[in-house]
Amino acid sequence: MESTTAPATLTRRDDALALSGRLDARSVAALWHEALAAVTPATPLTIDLSGCTYCDVSGSALVLALEERAGARTTLRGAEPGVARVIDRAREAYARRPPPHPVAPPGLAVAIGEAVVGKVQDLGDRIAILGRTATSAVLTAVNPRSLRWPDTLHQAEEVGSRALPLICMIGFLFGLILAFQSAIPLRQFGADIFVANLVAVSVFRELGPLLSAVILAARSGSAFAAEIGTMKVNEEIDALTTMGLDPIRFLVMPRLIAAITMMPVLIIAMNLSAVAGMATVMMSLGFPWAAISIQVVTWTSPADVLGGLIKGLVFGAVVAGIGCSRGMSTGVGPRAVGEAATAAVVGGIVAIVVLDGIFAVLFYLMGW
Structure with a gap:
């Protein structure tokens, strides 16, 4: 995979969203909001990576974020083998992530205990300041x-x-x-x-x-x-x-x-x-x-x-x-x-x- 110093650019075409240049952390940070704003939610999306010369974890995160925002079938086009391999690995790792654990609200006993502990600590601080x-x-x-x-x-x-x-x-x-x-x-x-x-x-x-x-x-x-x-x-x-x-x-x-x-x-x-x-x-x-x-x-x-x-x-x-x-x-x-x-x-x-x-x-x- 060829590495150049050309910064990443974003181009919106009729049939695709083209990402070109070097998709590293600095370039992706500058393009992130603009790229997400260019995607219509729940609409098929084609991402053209034929001009992408370098892609790291940050670049693959941007591609996955665009796919998730589109919410429909997304097609990658023109990606070099090294770029496609990085994106595939990121997609596999994203798919294997553990599901988020739901945070259950504290019960009545826990809420009362936390309130009592907080009041006791506050009273202790007041007594310390008084002393x-x-x-x-x-x-x-x-x-x-x-x-x-x-x-x-x-x-x-x-x-x-x-x-x-x-x-x-x-x-x-x-x-x-x-x-x-x-x-x-x-x-x-x-x-x-x-x-x-x-x-x-x-x-x-x-x-x-x-x-x-x-x-x-x-x-x-x-x-x-x-x-x-x-x-x-x-x-x-x-x-x-x-x-x-x-x-x-x-x-x-x-x-x-x-x-x-x-x-x-x-x-x-x-x-x-x-x-x-x-x-x-x-x-x-x-x-x-x-x-x-x-x-x-x-x-x-x-x-x-x-x-x-x-x-x-x-x-x-x-x-x-x-x-x-x-x-x-x-x-x-x-x-x-x-x-x-x-x-x-x-x-x-x-x-x-x-x-x-x-x-x-x-x-x-x-x-x-």
Whole structure:
């Protein structure tokens, strides 16, 4: 069989599809899609190989693919003995291939077992990240200079100051809504003035830290997961590990400290905005500011504000920890970052509600 360097060419004739030149791996790769597109499915096909000077396994694979696409009787014409022998051997090997084994869907027990194993592994990863975070927190407390303070201040700005407009708007609207909704039933008993008490106590003890934590989870928790998840997908975290840098201390600790320290600021802003919204409604109903302030100061105590701040510190730590852990455990693929951000928001809100219920029981038992 003569071997030349002439590249393979494809020519479509009325009665045949002509392949000429050297049918090797490089030429076949360039001609593959064009050759298959030139064949009409379920139509008799004649392949003219009179101009083919060389054929290897790749060339014979192209010929067999053309025969399979035609799906009807295929005729080879003009092939040299060496070329025809290679194609015949490939056809025999193709005919002797074992049939594909059907993949049976897993049974119910297998599916449940795989799901349980996956959840256990995921829980183990979360516990490992929690332990590494606790260790990094202790090391950071012992040696504060090891913390990246510029990055921490940047995260504090993102979590705190840039969230203040949203916090103030939502707090003002919630105070406005609560005042209007509670003024209607209380007016029936001539107790309009007690709207200030109701709104102040409910916001200081419950709604202030709860709404601030939900906004933190929706705004910053998802951002933490997306940022760290993008680094995980781009293998930047692996690069940090290769350079001997701890990703937990480098990425997680600045975000965790920023969330914890900014939560009291957000809660205080939420409380003041809600009181301002309530006062706006009360003043529109004819009550002076002096009467409103006396009701708020008389019926609330520093313990109410302190309890909300304590809950806020715990909420901030949990939301930041969940967001960072979801980012650190991000998988691969184009949907991984979005799934991590979604899981961070959902997990953060669920954790906030559960912890708020626990705090409610504890405060009740403590008489606080």
